[in-house]
Amino acid sequence: SSYHAFVLKGEKRYASGLTFLTSYVFSKTLTMRSDRANAGDGRAMNHFNRDLEKGLSAFDQTHVIKVNYSYELPFGPDKPFLKDGLLGQIVGGWRIAGVHAYASGYPLAVLPGYGLPLNGGDNRITVLDYHDWRAATQNGEFNPLVDLWWDPAKFLRTGPVDSVDQLQGYKGGVLRADFGNATVRNPYERGPWQLNENISLARTFGIGRTNLEFRLEVFNLFNRVIWGNPESTITNANFGRVTTQANAPRQMQ
Numbered sequence: 001s002s003y004h005a006f007v008l009k010g011e012k013r014y015a016s017g018l019t020f021l022t023s024y025v026f027s028k029t030l031t032m033r034s035d036r037a038n039a040g041d042g043r044a045m046n047h048f049n050r051d052l053e054k055g056l057s058a059f060d061q062t063h064v065i066k067v068n069y070s071y072e073l074p075f076g077p078d079k080p081f082l083k084d085g086l087l088g089q090i091v092g093g094w095r096i097a098g099v100h101a102y103a104s105g106y107p108l109a110v111l112p113g114y115g116l117p118l119n120g121g122d123n124r125i126t127v128l129d130y131h132d133w134r135a136a137t138q139n140g141e142f143n144p145l146v147d148l149w150w151d152p153a154k155f156l157r158t159g160p161v162d163s164v165d166q167l168q169g170y171k172g173g174v175l176r177a178d179f180g181n182a183t184v185r186n187p188y189e190r191g192p193w194q195l196n197e198n199i200s201l202a203r204t205f206g207i208g209r210t211n212l213e214f215r216l217e218v219f220n221l222f223n224r225v226i227w228g229n230p231e232s233t234i235t236n237a238n239f240g241r242v243t244t245q246a247n248a249p250r251q252m253q
Contacts (some may be wrong), residue, residue: 113235
């Protein structure tokens, strides 16, 4: 496997109640079938050409942005504002912290649903064009209740054919007696972006020699919905349909 990346990091060490760390990573990960527990498990598509198993990793994410921060609100004793008085006692001493993460989706593949009668691994489709596999959306934003992820009309789904000539006019299909030429994953088609914001609000109260901390934590602050991967086997009746959610709804504690 190989991993290449450009990493940009910004950091502010603690001062005036604020500290943060942010990073951006632009990367590519290539592996020999990272979706296998063992790349040498004998399930290569073609035993005589295992280099065909090399491609984008299942966990490859081109862009990853992360932001971590902690900030003590500037109110109350020993702070710039509202040092005295009842209001300063109420709003002083609070801390807010967060972890925000944004990453591009994972690479996807369309699967044939048809294997060759050989002792090989999974077959692949034969691709004529790697671009524009997505189906159009009705209202501009993907809605799995009414939209499909893949466009079924762009693939020959009636069954295996004997020659590439029979795939003309489609993005791809399955050959009856030959290995597919598709890469392990399509580098131009990815799942939804992974977007998440977690925050906490806390304050420590001194009670004699004892400290009592109040803390509110919110996970998935904006209650984002990140859809799961679509059904990608072209012989499946639900081809292109998304039926799962990849993240949890907002949680508070």
